Amino acid sequence: MSPYDPAHAFVPYPEVPVSDAGTGPLSGLCFGVKDLFDVAGYPTGGGNPIVLARSGIKSRTAPTVQRLLDAGARFVGKTVTDELAFSMTGNNVHFGAPLNGAAPSRIAGGSSSGSASAVSHQLCDFALGTDTGGSVRAPANHCGLYGLRPTHGRISLEGALHLAPSLDTCGWFARDVQTFARVADVLLGPDFAPLPDQVRLLRPTDVWALSAPEAVAALAPALQAIEGLLGDAMPVEARLDSFEAMYWAFRYVQGREAWMTDGPLLERYAPPLGAAVQQRLNWSRTVTDEQFAHATAFRLRFRTHLAALLGHNGVMVIPTMHDIAPLRTDTEEAVEDYRNRSTESLCMAGLSGFPQLSMPLASRDGAPLGLSLLGPAGSDRGLVALAERIAASL
Template identity: 85%
Template sequence: MPLHDPAHAFVPYPDVPVPHASTGPLTGLCFGVKDLFDIAGYPTGGGNPIVLARSGIKTRTAPTVQRLLDAGARLVGKTVTDELAFSMTGHNVHFGAPLNGAAPERISGGSSSGSASAVSNGLCDFALGTDTGGSVRAPANHCGLYGLRPTHGRVSLQGALDLAPSLDTCGWFARDVQTFARVADVLLDADPAPLPAQVRLLKPIDVWALSAPAAVAALEPALRATEAVLGAAQPVQAQLDSFEAMYWAFRYVQGREAWMTDGPLLERYAPPLGAAVKQRLDWCKTVTDAQLVPATAFRARFRAHLGALLGRDGVLVMPTMHDIAPLRGDSEDAFEDYRNRSTESLCMAGLSGFPQLSMPLASRAGAPLGLSLLGPAGSDRSLIALAERIAATLPAPIYG
């Protein structure tokens, strides 16, 4: 870990040299890695002391991390994650709460809290995270960063701890779109389904209606700037059946898979857990086949629904989150309400498996707000290219 970590973003492991190429497309950049990924010479702790104790020192580095090293990037350290990657607040009872570099009085968001904190505080140029239910997009929104939840399976998670494998993805953060795109050139091969030069920009008015009115007002200039580059956004309805139906389909699938992943560990070792994480996992244990089967069928229907809406050239433009980050001192009830409200829109990319890119284009009350582009499966690099075009027309953010 870095000798100086004022943000408490890194796990305090002893420093172990990790070789990297002397030249490559990422030469001159340094990065952090969420402590779910294996790195030779380090344990993989998953934000929990029992997982850490059972880990042992790894002898192999996860392929995605190795690609970055081979491209010339220098590893700074492993970053704090919310416990078992199953939270969105950035609070870990064992390792603390990394500081939000753009709004220190507000949460960093999770579960890729340390990665977002490290980048937003300037402790590294970019950082790897994972996103199951919003764990890259939420911290990107809160910390004023670019952050991608890629097409499911697009970036390898081999050598990383699971949460819900059919929903888990590997994403990353950067403060500027140029650095973000350099990392994309290494981690993403050519798009299997690139967007055309002229896209159909779509404004899901039902998703916008989920946001706080003050957040919508704050995002309007960024929306207008996006439309100036990509064309006027056509209003559409993106939900299927209802946001409540989408929310519960996502929760049941995630819950069953999370229990299949972590249940054996919990039942054998009864590890210490934060109260909110424990409550969530206790609920996961109760998910029944009668709940899972229709949820899985709904997911297939939603993927087809969103695929038909987007076609090969459609891009949704929408708020990343319903508002700015909550304050660090908010109550647990307030955090739970925030998580549930956030899941209503965040679950769209999770249920479909489609890519969503959060861009730090707005602010409210001195805190960042993200505007997202969500495109068809396999359009990840095309979305980043669109973000580069949009960013070129806007001033740098005023926060941070």
């Protein structure tokens, strides 16, 4: 771990030697790992003191972390996560709020808060995170980083704490697209549904309408540059029924699964939780079988809808979040509103399982804004390749 961590990005576990292969495609790069993944010699805290206490020292390293080590990357520490990964604020009441290296007055976002913080402070070259409802995409947006929520199931979450398994994915952050692509080669390998050379760019007007006008204006030059490179984006509508219906389908699936994951812990140990997380889990407990069944059916319909819209060559370009990050001094209510509002578009990748890559291509008021590419299942590496082309053209 970084001996001096001005960002409060890392959990200050005692450093233990973690062997890496030394040479390989990632040699020369160092990385942090969200404290949901097991790393041999370390506990896995999950952002909660009782989870940390129960953890003990892990004897095995999660396969995805091991893959990075085997590729020659150097592990530098475990990064702070929002409590039980069930938040997007980056404010953990037990482990602190890692700082945003790109916009110090604003929240880093979460739940992969420490990973985004560490990368944005140049404390490591890249860092692993997870994304259930936006936990990679939100901090990528807020901290000015590249961040991928991959196709669901594509990168192993074995040896990692879950939140809502049918939504959980393993992503990562980097400051530059070259580093990002090197990690993509190792973690993704070749696409099983490669994009063609000529993609069909889609601009869902209903999703763009969710964003703050100032954010839309700030993203316009980047959008224009992408259109210059890939051809004009076709205006489409992405929502199914309504964003509200999508929002609730996502919330019910996430809530029910989160309660299945964390309910036993909560019922046995009654661990004190941060107020917002506690409230969310209290609500999760109330999700009924019927709500879950309806949400699951809606989800399948949405996936079909989005698959049809994208086909094999469609790539949506959308704002990652509806605006720049909230201020650190904003009220908890304001941050919760921000979360709810952003979930209306973030839930598209969650419900569909499709990959979404956020690129740090704009800013407003001195704070970063991400523009996202959302592609069909299995097109992850293709999205990264597009990001490389886009970055090269700017």
